[in-house]
Amino acid sequence: MKIIPPCGNDSKLIDGMIIILRHMDRKIIVLTLFISVAAVTILILGLKILFTKIANNYIKRNRDSLFKDVEERATKNKNDGIKLLKNISVYTEYIEELGINQEYECSSSIVANASNNHIKYLIKYSNIDSSEYCLECIDFCICFMNALKKFQANMKNLQVRISRRLPWFVRIFATKEAIPYMVCGVDYKLAEIENPEFSFLYVSPAGRSKRSCDIEITPNILKNIQAEISKKIERSGHSKLQRNAMTNDLREAIKKRDNYTCCICGNSIYKEPNLLLEVDHIIPISKGGKTEANNLQTLCWRCNRKKFTKSEPST
Numbered sequence: 310m311k312i313i314p315p316c317g318n319d320s321k322l323i324d325g326m327i328i329i330l331r332h333m334d335r336k337i338i339v340l341t342l343f344i345s346v347a348a349v350t351i352l353i354l355g356l357k358i359l360f361t362k363i364a365n366n367y368i369k370r371n372r373d374s375l376f377k378d379v380e381e382r383a384t385k386n387k388n389d390g391i392k393l394l395k396n397i398s399v400y401t402e403y404i405e406e407l408g409i410n411q412e413y414e415c416s417s418s419i420v421a422n423a424s425n426n427h428i429k430y431l432i433k434y435s436n437i438d439s440s441e442y443c444l445e446c447i448d449f450c451i452c453f454m455n456a457l458k459k460f461q462a463n464m465k466n467l468q469v470r471i472s473r474r475l476p477w478f479v480r481i482f483a484t485k486e487a488i489p490y491m492v493c494g495v496d497y498k499l500a501e502i503e504n505p506e507f508s509f510l511y512v513s514p515a516g517r518s519k520r521s522c523d524i525e526i527t528p529n530i531l532k533n534i535q536a537e538i539s540k541k542i543e544r545s546g547h548s549k550l551q552r553n554a555m556t557n558d559l560r561e562a563i564k565k566r567d568n569y570t571c572c573i574c575g576n577s578i579y580k581e582p583n584l585l586l587e588v589d590h591i592i593p594i595s596k597g598g599k600t601e602a603n604n605l606q607t608l609c610w611r612c613n614r615k616k617f618t619k620s621e622p623s624t
Contacts, residue, residue, distance in 0.1 A: 357482070364483035368475070368491050375492045379470050383493050386467055389460045390495035393453070395583045397502075399610060400453045403446040406614075408436030409526050410505035417511045417520055424522045428533045431507055431524065437534060439541040441552060441594060442613075445587070447535045451528045457502060458528075464489045464500065551590075554600035560588045567607035573616075576609050585610040 368375065376383050404410050413434050423430035437443055467489040472480050475488075490497045505526040512519050524530070543549045564586055570577035571586070578584050589608045592598030608616070 360478075360482040361484060364479040364481075365487070365491065367479050368483055368488060372492050372494070375471055375474060378474055379467060379492075382463070382467055382470070383489075386460065386463050386489065387493040387495055389456070389463070390490075390493060390499055392583075393457055393460060393499055394496055396453055396585075399585060400450060402614070403450050404505050404526075406436060407443065407446055407450075409507050411435075412508045412510055414510050414512065420509045420511045420520050420522045423509045423524070427524050427530065428537055430509070431530070432534060432537060434509070435507065437538070439538050441542070441548075444535060444538055444542075447531050447538075451531050451535075454504065454528050454531075457499065461500060464493075467493075548594055551594045551598070551600040555588070559600070559602075559605075563588045563602065563605045564607050566602070570607065571609035571612055572606040573608055573612040576611075587613050589613055589616065 409431065415434070419430070419434075423434075431437070437447075465486075468485060471488055471492055472485070475483070486500055487497050489495075490500065507524045507526060509522040509524075510519065511521070542552065568577065569579070569586060571584075576584060578586070587608055587610055589606050590598045590600070591604050591606055594600075598604050
């Protein structure tokens with residue numbers, strides 16, 4: 310087969326285009342390539358978002374059948390998640406009251422010292438004090454954090470079990486971490502809760518240099534703080550005696566005596582089944598109060614917090 314060379318006019322046209330391309334501004338070429346790559350990237354991201362939405366909708370539509378396939382584990386995780394969700398507000402409030410989730414601006418020497426002695430400087434520069442109330446707040450936070458960590462691990466294991474029962478398309482594009490939460494009907498924010506962090510921050514006067522000590526508040530850190538506070542409290546013989554007298558049986562007896570009802574606002578577990586009730590010293594231990602039935606009352610956590618702003622609750 311013969312190759313027919315381009316005629317004179319066509320040859321001139323091609324030569325002209327080549328000359329134009331050779332002299333075209335490199336910036337225009339780069340810009341054209343950039344726009345092309347950006348368009349392809351946007352298209353890919355758009356398709357991924359669309360496929361993810363389709364996959365997640367599949368899980369939501371088939372939630373009941375998927376739940377039944379792993380019913381025993383899913384039911385337990387769902388109940389655990391509901392309990393945690395009901396206690397989040399109390400946990401958050403305690404963390405804020407203790408002042409252990411903040412950025413504290415200080416001198417360079419404090420940052421250096423805090424790096425060498427986390428517990429001492431956390432107690433000194435947070436809102437933690439040597440009171441029974443702080444011990445109870447810390448104890449609640451430790452229990453919540455441990456329960457949350459266990460719950461999150463259980464949900465990851467459940468995710469693996471559920472994923473085995475999903476079509477390949479859904480397994481690839483569904484939001485993997487959210488799968489067990491969608492199936493169990495539990496708010497995904499439980500997966501996003503992280504440990505609080507206390508940061509000691511030094512910034513030079515000119516703002517040119519910074520130095521920080523970031524302390525993640527873990528259950529172990531809180532237990533060490535709790536131990537230090539207990540030592541200080543135990544130095545007082547009266548406090549030690551009265552604290553030891555407050556047993557779980559006594560707490561339960563006082564709550565039962567008060568019909569599981571707050572002595573200030575009148576709220577009760579009959580009106581609010583998951584209401585957190587606490588046993589409070591009418592006359593605080595710090596003011597000579599004793600752990601005796603006639604000096605104890607049942608308060609809901611809200612009223613106990615309000616009372617604490619006026620005087621120190623002992624439990």
